Amino acid sequence: MKSYGQACPVAHALDAVGDRWSLLVLRELRLGPRRYTDLAAALPGVGPSVLSQRLRDLEAGGVLERRTLPPPAAAVVYALTGWGAELEPVFRALARWGMGSPQPLRGSVSADSVMLGLRTFFRRGAQPWTAVVEVRVGREVYVLRVVDGELTELVRGAHADSPDVTLGGPLTEVAAVLAGTVAVGSAAVTLDGDAAVLDLLLASVVRSP
Amino acid sequence: MKSYGQACPVAHALDAVGDRWSLLVLRELRLGPRRYTDLAAALPGVGPSVLSQRLRDLEAGGVLERRTLPPPAAAVVYALTGWGAELEPVFRALARWGMGSPQPLRGSVSADSVMLGLRTFFRRGAQPWTAVVEVRVGREVYVLRVVDGELTELVRGAHADSPDVTLGGPLTEVAAVLAGTVAVGSAAVTLDGDAAVLDLLLASVVRSP
């Protein structure tokens, strides 16, 4: 796409990530590297040519990088660069603004989306706590680490450290629990480990302001 | 443009303001309402049909509103709605990210852009201060109000209150002064009023972190 031709930093940012699908591709990488096929599956309607075009543009723009994993994995993954990872405040601001929409959100919900909601609305609470929480939704596994009340890590995939608590269940149930809509006891979810840690987590997710 | 069809709040936000030119149109409204012709002039390359299309879409989406001023003005202006004004954190995040680009910003600089840089990087300092600053660049006039160290207002156009200090001059000179690149004394700018207030302002604009 053509550049806006303005020195304004907003225009410059949009030159880099303003194309259709670009920010959604990058959103998919917020929880870790993904393969081409994963991206295509997570972005219904994108079309293979547009996706590969975006991946090339974003790589050329220094926002993401293409990594070829060594054998025997022998797979290609796309990951955010340092500059790309700095888009986090942009995603937070966009997500908060989108949540405040007068019109309701419609469409399908993904597991990633549920987990990223935690990152968007996580607030450090009054008393610092430290824990590792594992969330298993469908066949996806996520790990989040809180150190001194700060969310320091939220990634897709299993983790080296054993979690203090594990929450598992179908997407809608886990989403309801994490959104605070349904209590843990009355939802069709499994809970292993320290239930108090999960309460601390839920208390740290503030969606109102 | 077609919806992304995802319930993700980021996707929903992009459904509303993700079209080409949309966010730049809204950026033009951050400092106050503008007319169609002003928008067209501020966005070189947009084309009248696309601009009016965007204005209609954004109005239908509840992001901006079309106002017909009463006679004798009898002009049409476009202004942000309440929800549209809440895009401010998105612009701040995008601008900060754009400034951190590994590639240099190229293109033309506008007076609005210079003033918005102040809003993007303004930080409340250690000691609170209160003042009204007027900036005259070219034939544009801007007024910014600081109350207790907080930037409470930054608008285009003259203001009712008389300013404590007025900075004036050509675009490049004023931009250099406000960016801290050039000292006030050695720039081709005029300064009327309390020079200490301008120093306080410049000290409140922190671009590094």
Added chain:
DNA sequence: CCGCATCCCCAAAGATACTG
């Protein structure tokens, strides 16, 4: 003038098929 609508042309997106 200001605020668009129309028209034409090209570039980009969507969809499908296919290949190293």
Added chain:
DNA sequence: CAGTATCTTTGGGGATGCGG
């Protein structure tokens, strides 16, 4: 699995023109 090739459709860029 990771894309490319191809085709069709849609949308953007640019110029002109018209009504208020």
